Structures are given as C-alpha cells and as structure tokens.
Amino acid sequence: MEAKIRLEHVTKSFKDTGVVLDDITLHVNDGEFVSIIGPSGSGKSTIFQCIGGLLQPEKGELFLDHRKINGETGNIAYMPQQNSLLPWRTVSDNVLLGQELFHKPDKQEAQKWLRKINLSDYQDAYPHQLSGGMKQRVAFLRALLSPQSVLLLDEPFSALDEFTRFDMQKWLLSIWEEKQKSVLFITHNIEEAIFLSDRIYLLSPRPAKIIREIKLPFRRPRCDQLLMESEFLALKREIYSDLKAGGLHESV
Ligand SMILES: Nc1ncnc2c1ncn2[C@@H]1O[C@H](COP(=O)(O)OP(=O)(O)O)[C@@H](O)[C@H]1O
Ligand SMILES: [Mg+2]
Structure with missing residues (x-):
C-alpha cells in the first residue's frame, strides 16, 4: 500500500x-x-x-x-492539543476556518456536519457558550472539513x-x-x-x-x-x- x-x-x-x-x-x-x-x-x-x-x-x-x-x-489538517477555537468567531465560522485558508468555504457542508454532530442549535453561538466536549467536536470538525x-x-x-x-x-x-x-x-x-x-x-x-x-x-x-x-x-x-x-x- x-x-x-x-x-x-x-x-x-x-x-x-x-x-x-x-x-x-x-x-x-x-x-x-x-x-x-x-x-x-x-x-x-x-x-x-x-x-x-x-x-x-x-x-x-x-x-x-x-x-x-x-x-x-x-x-x-492539524488539531492541536490545546483548544484552538477563535473566541470571536461563531461555531460555524470556526468550522469554516480551515476551508477559508484555501478560499473554499462551504457553509452548507459545515451546516450538514454540524447537524450530524448535534450542534446545529449552536452554529451561531461563540466558543465560551459551549461545554468542553462540544468545543472538541467543533475543533475536530474544522480539521476534518479542511481540504487536506x-x-x-x-x-x-x-x-x-x-x-x-x-x-x-x-x-x-x-x-x-x-x-x-x-x-x-x-x-x-x-x-x-x-x-x-x-x-x-x-x-x-x-x-x-x-x-x-x-x-x-x-x-x-x-x-x-x-x-x-x-x-x-x-x-x-x-x-x-x-x-x-x-x-x-x-x-x-
Ligand atoms: N519549543 C521548544 N523549546 C524547547 N523545548 C521544547 C519545545 N517544545 C517542546 N520542548 C520540550 O520537548 C519535550 C517534548 O515535548 P512534547 O513534544 O510537547 O511532548 P509530548 O507531546 O510527548 O508530551 C519536552 O521536554 C518539552 O519541554
Ligand atoms: Mg503533547
């Protein structure tokens, strides 16, 4: 292989x-x-x-x-050890960050995945409003949706x-x-x-x-x-x- x-x-x-x-x-x-x-x-x-x-x-x-x-x-695509969400960006904008770096933000895909991980109610929330587990899911989703x-x-x-x-x-x-x-x-x-x-x-x-x-x-x-x-x-x-x-x- x-x-x-x-x-x-x-x-x-x-x-x-x-x-x-x-x-x-x-x-x-x-x-x-x-x-x-x-x-x-x-x-x-x-x-x-x-x-x-x-x-x-x-x-x-x-x-x-x-x-x-x-x-x-x-x-x-790299999910670092420390929580790396940007506090001034919403959940949805944090998820799109990896894609934005490649000039290819796909809001619909982000919304689809936020639904899949039961976070669609939080797409407009800010990181401080989330539990530790939720923040990890958002950071992970961001890495996952990056194009690499x-x-x-x-x-x-x-x-x-x-x-x-x-x-x-x-x-x-x-x-x-x-x-x-x-x-x-x-x-x-x-x-x-x-x-x-x-x-x-x-x-x-x-x-x-x-x-x-x-x-x-x-x-x-x-x-x-x-x-x-x-x-x-x-x-x-x-x-x-x-x-x-x-x-x-x-x-x-
Ligand atoms: N930028 C750096 N300058 C000096 N020492 C560092 C630096 N980054 C890591 N280290 C040291 O290298 C060792 C390994 O660190 P790290 O890779 O973070 O370990 P792990 O992730 O396995 O816990 C540690 O002793 C740490 O203090
Ligand atoms: Mg380490």
Missing part, C-alpha cells in the same frame, strides 16, 4: 532540552488510522509540529505522497470524562469511515489507541525512539464489546508492559 505520510530518520533537538526526537521513522498509509502512544514529555507533539512544518528537524526527511515537505506548512487528506489529532479527547470520551471515539470512527482520511492520532491512553487504530507506534521517554510497531487484528466497524474481548485485554497488558520496560511515566 502507498504511504501517504512518511518520516525517515527524523531527529530534532531543542537548545535547552537536548535531543527530543531520536531517529524517528514511521509512516501512515492512505486511509489508514495510526496512533502514537508515548509518555508525556516524550516528544509526541514535537513529531506533529515537524510534520506540520512548524518545526524543522535537523536530520531526516518528511514526505507527503513522496514529496519532501520539511519545513513546509499548509499540507496537513491527512489529519493529525493531538490528544483530542484527553480533557474529557470517560463516558464522553468513549462516545467521541465512536463518533470519530464513524466519521473517519465515511471520510476515509489518513489519520495520525496521539494519545497516552492505551485502550483508546487499540480501539481506534489500524496500527500503533510505541514511543520511549525522551529522547523519543520508536520501541515497537503493532498491527491491530480487529475487524471494523469496531464495537463496544471489543473492549472486553480477551485478545483486546491481552494486547492492552502487553503494551503496558512494553511501555513500562521502556521507562513508563505515571501519566500513561
């Missing part, structure tokens, strides 16, 4: 912190859902900033569809309670199955990564190296029962012990 995004031997250091990414090689195939699990502070968001062109690695290469994109912005074919999601559900989180995971999968984007998803939640992904990369603590790549054997669409299956639970234990052997941080 064709790789949509590929990182080859990417190394990145910061002056104060030292080496953060140490020879990272990974890829996401076209239409694939891939997660990165790693302890906090290991360098996960730094990987995304390199892919998004906000940071330049000092060594290694990044490719989109075989084209080198080191230091180039605008290629990727690759979506980077940086711990999108970490601020949500367990039940909302699970609903959002199922919601994300249903939308992803419809849109067929290539997704790279960061989390420190093992269960979440197994439930959502086709493949998972495990990262060591800083300086981040890839300690293992795991292909998930579970059929799609994924359903609630999967969380209780013995194969799922065994994998969860295995990943936990791999991360522990690699130097587990208590936040995982």
Whole structure:
C-alpha cells in the first residue's frame, strides 16, 4: 500500500532540552488510522509540529505522497492539543476556518456536519457558550472539513470524562469511515489507541525512539464489546508492559 505520510530518520533537538526526537521513522498509509502512544514529555507533539512544518528537524526527511515537505506548512489538517477555537468567531465560522485558508468555504457542508454532530442549535453561538466536549467536536470538525487528506489529532479527547470520551471515539470512527482520511492520532491512553487504530507506534521517554510497531487484528466497524474481548485485554497488558520496560511515566 502507498504511504501517504512518511518520516525517515527524523531527529530534532531543542537548545535547552537536548535531543527530543531520536531517529524517528514511521509512516501512515492512505486511509489508514495510526496512533502514537508515548509518555508525556516524550516528544509526541514535537513529531506533529515537524510534520506540520512548524518545526524543522535537523536530520531526516518528511514526505507527503513522496514529496519532501520539511519545513513546509499548509499540507496537513492539524488539531492541536490545546483548544484552538477563535473566541470571536461563531461555531460555524470556526468550522469554516480551515476551508477559508484555501478560499473554499462551504457553509452548507459545515451546516450538514454540524447537524450530524448535534450542534446545529449552536452554529451561531461563540466558543465560551459551549461545554468542553462540544468545543472538541467543533475543533475536530474544522480539521476534518479542511481540504487536506491527512489529519493529525493531538490528544483530542484527553480533557474529557470517560463516558464522553468513549462516545467521541465512536463518533470519530464513524466519521473517519465515511471520510476515509489518513489519520495520525496521539494519545497516552492505551485502550483508546487499540480501539481506534489500524496500527500503533510505541514511543520511549525522551529522547523519543520508536520501541515497537503493532498491527491491530480487529475487524471494523469496531464495537463496544471489543473492549472486553480477551485478545483486546491481552494486547492492552502487553503494551503496558512494553511501555513500562521502556521507562513508563505515571501519566500513561
Ligand atoms: N519549543 C521548544 N523549546 C524547547 N523545548 C521544547 C519545545 N517544545 C517542546 N520542548 C520540550 O520537548 C519535550 C517534548 O515535548 P512534547 O513534544 O510537547 O511532548 P509530548 O507531546 O510527548 O508530551 C519536552 O521536554 C518539552 O519541554
Ligand atoms: Mg503533547
């Protein structure tokens, strides 16, 4: 299968912190859902900033569809870790922001998707009027409706309670199955990564190296029962012990 995004031997250091990414090689195939699990502070968001062109690695290469994109912005739809909604724009105008950057705002499509995610009553509201879960859905929708074919999601559900989180995971999968984007998803939640992904990369603590790549054997669409299956639970234990052997941080 064709790789949509590929990182080859990417190394990145910061002056104060030292080496953060140490020879990272990974890829996401076209239409694939891939997660990165790693302890906090290991360098996960730094990987995304390199892919998004906000940071330049000092060594290694990044490719989109075989084209080198080191230091180039605008290629990727990116939902950053912190809530990035603009407080002075309505929900609907926030959703359209990604499209506006490409001069192609499609208000009807935004309205259709706001209906699908039960937010049409809020299309003219401002971000401060929304709950945390609603804000996450809006930020996610904005990334999803951006025209790029690759979506980077940086711990999108970490601020949500367990039940909302699970609903959002199922919601994300249903939308992803419809849109067929290539997704790279960061989390420190093992269960979440197994439930959502086709493949998972495990990262060591800083300086981040890839300690293992795991292909998930579970059929799609994924359903609630999967969380209780013995194969799922065994994998969860295995990943936990791999991360522990690699130097587990208590936040995982
Ligand atoms: N711009 C920066 N300058 C210096 N150090 C940074 C910068 N960005 C991140 N770091 C450091 O790099 C390490 C990895 O950060 P980050 O990629 O945000 O980790 P994660 O997303 O896995 O929690 C941390 O120690 C962080 O303090
Ligand atoms: Mg981070």
